[in-house]
Amino acid sequence: MARKNENESKIEYYELYDIPRATVGEIKSQIMMSLKTKQHRGVWCIVGDAGMGKSQIIHQIAEETGRIICDIRTAHFGLMGAGIPSIKDAKSGDHFKIKLPEIFPAKNEKAIVFFDEINQGAQHALAMFFSVIEDRRMFNYFLPEDTLVVAAMNPNTAQYAVTQIENNAALRRRLKWLYAIPAFKDWLKHAETPAFHSGDTAALGEARPCHPGILDFFRNKPTTLDDFKARQENKQYCCPATVQTISLDAYLLEEKGIPLYKDFAVTRFASSIGVTMANQIGAFLKDSSVEINPMDILLKFKSVKKRVEKLANDKALRQNFMNLNTDVLTALLTECPEVKKVAPNFLKFLMVQMNDPIGGLMPQMKSISKQNKSADYLKKFMREIGQYDEWVEIHKRIDASHRSVDNDIR
DSSP, rough: HHHHHHHTSSSOOOHTTOOOOOEEEHHHHOOOOOOOTOSSEEEEEEEEESSSHHHHHHHHHHHHTTEEEEEEEEEGGGTTTSSSSSSGGGGEEEEEEEOOOOOOOTTTTEEEEEETTTTGHHHHHTTTTHHHHSSSSEEEEEETTTTTEEEEEOOOSSTTTOGGGGGGGHHHTTTEEEEEOHHHHHHHHHHHHGGGGGGGGGSSSOOOOOHHHHHHHHEEEEGSSSOOOHTTTTTTTOOOHHHHHHHHHHHHHHHTTOTSSSSHHHHHHHHHHOOOHHHHHHHHHHGGGOOOOOHHHHHHHHHHHHHHHHHHOOOOGGHHHHHHHHHHHHHHHHHHHOOHHHHHHHHHHHSSHHHHHHHHHHHHHHHHHHTOHHHHHHHHHHHHHHHHHHHHHHHHHHHHHHHHHHHHHH
């Protein structure tokens, strides 16, 4: 029985509930199609870990389409007993008339009704929204024709205290489910625009992109954007939402003349993303010359070759080089650059490595491509590098290394 539970725990949430995975960009495209075609049947429900950027998708769509957001926190309605109060109104002829919160859109208003954290509400509160989701009305209130309804929720796992909405068949059949997965390319595209800090104008005075120094750090280390391990261990963790926080911190610290690598700044970062990650960012901001941008390796390897060779040959920095390997593969399989441009540089990068890191290359590439839904790109990339003599030479080196180990064992 214990073995069965252990195996079940390895099943991902989206596999357990048979939900399609999609990147933030893909989810945005799906919702935009429903909005443009005025498809009201089947309300999109975005499932994903806290800080993944679920609500950010809705804010981007609202900004781009000139809509207001009616942000309804489902959990709050559980504090109101029956959910939403009603009043007697004999003058209108209705026996009861619902008294809606002011946040609901008014007549002819262009809006997105966003049921955030929909599985945080009590069952009686959720029941109040069935008719809004399905019939676009609640008692005597009707949603404006041009209103889009969207929901979001955290997955029902040990990490979140939520109701098991997945077991509510009546609500489930009214929703169109998508599971949000990390996509560095989508995040980077957003982080480079002023929309990144459009909600922080009170502090900054204007909308701004992600702070340049913070953005450079994540360009160099894309795998750190989502600190899955820290989240699983219930520590402060890095994610798109907390990066926005420390980016704002960075701007405000600079305005106060405080260096971003000093203890005061690092402590401020650490309060959002944890001490370990904050120390890495502080060290990077103090001296980024020791860091190697993975996209430089893929697009202009010659310019960083000496630094890569130095790192590869330093046994004391072996873990740093292993991390660089992962960063390069992540950049390759999330940003998906033109294969003909990156294939020769990628092979040159492999040629300077020892055999051990190369030996684990394919399983790692397969895993990253699965996570980022870039399996088709990986196949195209592998076909391209298969045409180079260096790829044949790399395979020979790996085979020779394996034979050597085999002979030592025998």
